[in-house]
Amino acid sequence: xxxSKQVDLKTLARELLTTGKVEVFIGYxxxxxxxxxxxxxxxxxxxxxxxPKPVTPDAERDLARKVDALIFDDRCEMNLVNYLHxxxxxKIAIVVKGCDSRSVVGLLQEKQVDRKNLIIIGxxxxxxxxxxxxxxxxxCDVSRExxxxxxxxxxxxxxxxxxxxxxxxxxxxxxxxxVHNPVIAxxxxxxPVPQPDLxxxxxxxxxxxxxxxxxxxxxxxxEMSKCILCYACRNLCPACYCKTxxxxxxxxxxxxxxxxxxxxxxxxxxxxMHLGGRCTGCGACVRGCPMQVDLRLYNDHLRSHVxxxxxxxxxxxxxxxxxxAMYGTDDCNEFIR
Amino acid sequence: xxxxxxxxxxxILAFLCNWCSYAxxxxxxxxxxxxxxxxxxxxxxxxxxxxxxxxxxxxxxxxDGVLVxxxxxxxxxxxxxxxHARRKFRLLKELxxxxxxxxxxxxxxxxxxxxxxxxxxxxxxxTEKVRALGPNRRLAKxxxxxxxx
Numbered sequence: 001x002x003x004s005k006q007v008d009l010k011t012l013a014r015e016l017l018t019t020g021k022v023e024v025f026i027g028y029x030x031x032x033x034x035x036x037x038x039x040x041x042x043x044x045x046x047x048x049x050x051x052p053k054p055v056t057p058d059a060e061r062d063l064a065r066k067v068d069a070l071i072f073d074d075r076c077e078m079n080l081v082n083y084l085h086x087x088x089x090x091k092i093a094i095v096v097k098g099c100d101s102r103s104v105v106g107l108l109q110e111k112q113v114d115r116k117n118l119i120i121i122g123x124x125x126x127x128x129x130x131x132x133x134x135x136x137x138x139x140c141d142v143s144r145e146x147x148x149x150x151x152x153x154x155x156x157x158x159x160x161x162x163x164x165x166x167x168x169x170x171x172x173x174x175x176x177x178x179v180h181n182p183v184i185a186x187x188x189x190x191x192p193v194p195q196p197d198l199x200x201x202x203x204x205x206x207x208x209x210x211x212x213x214x215x216x217x218x219x220x221x222x223e224m225s226k227c228i229l230c231y232a233c234r235n236l237c238p239a240c241y242c243k244t245x246x247x248x249x250x251x252x253x254x255x256x257x258x259x260x261x262x263x264x265x266x267x268x269x270x271x272x273m274h275l276g277g278r279c280t281g282c283g284a285c286v287r288g289c290p291m292q293v294d295l296r297l298y299n300d301h302l303r304s305h306v307x308x309x310x311x312x313x314x315x316x317x318x319x320x321x322x323x324x325a326m327y328g329t330d331d332c333n334e335f336i337r
Numbered sequence: 338x339x340x341x342x343x344x345x346x347x348x349i350l351a352f353l354c355n356w357c358s359y360a361x362x363x364x365x366x367x368x369x370x371x372x373x374x375x376x377x378x379x380x381x382x383x384x385x386x387x388x389x390x391x392x393x394x395x396x397x398x399x400x401d402g403v404l405v406x407x408x409x410x411x412x413x414x415x416x417x418x419x420x421h422a423r424r425k426f427r428l429l430k431e432l433x434x435x436x437x438x439x440x441x442x443x444x445x446x447x448x449x450x451x452x453x454x455x456x457x458x459x460x461x462x463x464t465e466k467v468r469a470l471g472p473n474r475r476l477a478k479x480x481x482x483x484x485x486x
Binding site: 213217254256263265270301 | 389393394397410417421423424425426428429430431432433434435436440444446447459475479480481
């Protein structure tokens with residue numbers, strides 16, 4: 001990781017945008033519901049959208065207001081790397097958590113973004129709050145923002161403050177995260193977060209691997225039966241950037257449109273194959289799924305398989321070659337008669 | 338024709354690479370070697386051409402077993418196609434095993450153009466394994482399928 005400087009987010013954004021060092025700044029702002037954040041895309045004075053209009057006092061006020069709306073905290077769950085494709089040849093600054101930074105490295109590996117055009121603002125992250133889970137835990141809608149004190153969050157719910165342990169409130173992906181601190185960054189906002197020691201494979205994964213094929217099938221069928229083929233998982237995934245997704249192709253038609261679970265299986269099995277060796281485990285797919293399909297279980301399995309077989313972790317090293325794009329002359333041959 | 342009136346026969350789809358496995362199958366035929374008639378063969382230029390989606394779609398359409406066969410490692414007509422295939426299918430097998438598709442429904446082999454006998458043997462073993470597993474129900478699509486129960 002190149003040496004990166006500790007800065008304040010708003011000061012940095014203001015400087016980058018007003019000096020024209022970047023045309024577009026991609027970050028987070030508070031959203032309308034408590035415990036949620038939304039993306040905030042600010043076009044600077046030099047951005048194509050603003051040119052060739054002259055910079056007016058109104059425009060300056062507008063820019064200042066937008067920069068002031070920038071946040072970074074436990075609500076910022078979105079993986080903003082999705083937006084990099086929209087601004088391909090422009091100078092962009094983007095706020096990335098640890099998981100998101102791996103997505104950036106993934107895109108650099110696959111030559112989808114030019115490093116020269118990118119200013120990466122790394123944000124060390126201690127985990128993002130799972131709003132749906134917290135609402136369920138507390139039995140009511142959270143009506144005000146939370147505070148974080150040590151190992152607990154305080155939420156206001158139905159007029160009274162309740163304390164919830166951090167480990168119960170954040171996403172599973174965050175509990176299993178191996179990159180609290182971004183792996184690539186030009187600037188860093190916030191102090192580094194200590195990286196806990198984590199087991200190679202979670203207990204849930206171990207249990208699933210040891211279970212019988214019938215049990216595994218039941219679980220897969222149960223998860224796939226929830227899927228409504230809304231494609232939110234694909235849309236949120238930074239590794240899914242094909243202009244025409246296989247799922248939208250009609251000749252040949254890979255994914256049917258009925259509610260037979262078999263169609264959902266076709267979509268997910270094929271998408272999992274496409275993500276083999278590329279998925280970083282950021283969890284955006286699971287967070288975005290309206291039906292709470294447990295996609296992580298399957299992505300995790302392939303991810304740990306790739307790590308075991310080829311010693312490769314997606315999105316860690318820009319110079320590394322993705323294993324499924326290569327071959328070895330002495331790869332495992334045991335499964336072939 | 339539904340399953341109550343006739344005994345179920347496994348339906349196997351085999352993707353054979355043109356240069357080695359398909360030629361091996363042809364040799365088995367010319368040599369009059371017997372093997373079960375349950376296989377439908379699709380000739381592909383190379384085992385590396387086989388998109389994992391073909392295998393998945395075949396299972397969705399109700400095929401009971403799939404075989405992909407290519408040249409031995411190092412002998413690929415296109416030099417490296419079968420190496421790529423090997424990695425790809427290793428991943429696919431990991432995935433199918435993990436989701437609970439029965440072990441033995443989807444199989445892979447290296448059969449050269451001279452190995453007519455091996456082809457007949459592989460076909461026999463695959464067919465018997467799939468017969469033992471029974472009809473493919475897990476990934477098969479039920480909606481709009483006139484043969485489904």
